[in-house]
Amino acid sequence: MSAPGAAPPAVRVAPATDASSVVPPGAAPTAAASGPYRDAFIAELKSAKPTFYNLVVAQAFSIEANASGVTFAFQPNQKVPKSQCEDNRAWVQGIVEKVVGQRLPVHIVFTDAAVAPAPAPVVAAASKPAAANEHQKSALEHDTVKHLLEVFPVEKTTVQGE
Numbered sequence: 001m002s003a004p005g006a007a008p009p010a011v012r013v014a015p016a017t018d019a020s021s022v023v024p025p026g027a028a029p030t031a032a033a034s035g036p037y038r039d040a041f042i043a044e045l046k047s048a049k050p051t052f053y054n055l056v057v058a059q060a061f062s063i064e065a066n067a068s069g070v071t072f073a074f075q076p077n078q079k080v081p082k083s084q085c086e087d088n089r090a091w092v093q094g095i096v097e098k099v100v101g102q103r104l105p106v107h108i109v110f111t112d113a114a115v116a117p118a119p120a121p122v123v124a125a126a127s128k129p130a131a132a133n134e135h136q137k138s139a140l141e142h143d144t145v146k147h148l149l150e151v152f153p154v155e156k157t158t159v160q161g162e
Contacts, residue, residue, distance in 0.1 A: 038065035041099045048095065052088060056081045061111045069105035070096055076110050 042063070046053040057063070057072075059081045064071040070092070074082040085092070085108045093106050139145055 037100050038063070041065055041070065041096060044095050044099055045092070049091075052084070056084045056088070060085075067104075069107060071107040071109060073109050073111040082108060082110065 042053075042057070045057055059074070059078060060072045061075050061078070062071075062073045064073070072082075072085050074085070089106055089108065093103070096104050096106060140149075
């Protein structure tokens with residue numbers, strides 16, 4: 001048991017042994033399993049240029065870091081973050097060198113993974129016009145809605161939702 005006010009004991013975590021690391025789609029780059037130097041590389045990017053990290057690195061589809069170098073993969077619709085990453089390639093190369101201790105290539109590519117389709121818009125069922133009219137009438141009769149319509153007068157009023 002430690003004395004009151006003493007710092008908690010240090011916890012030692014063994015480094016991951018796998019040789020590469022890939023960020024799954026939709027996950028933050030730091031949430032994936034770690035490669036030998038990937039976490040340190042990502043942390044260094046984040047601390048050195050937080051804006052670059054938030055606007056470019058965090059948007060990457062995947063980041064692979066292994067003995068053959070670092071690869072940032074962006075989806076085809078992410079042209080701006082890819083371009084910004086390419087513009088900062090020399091700086092990123094310096095971070096890799098600082099973290100790893102040797103010069104490794106930095107690759108910036110578009111991924112072959114398909115972009116997830118946008119969800120289909122929700123369309124109100126045409127078979128329920130009477131229920132929709134009743135819903136609209138009850139909403140327009142609500143005291144709060146009446147007050148808002150007095151403050152913000154509008155000519156056409158429709159109520160959506162169920």
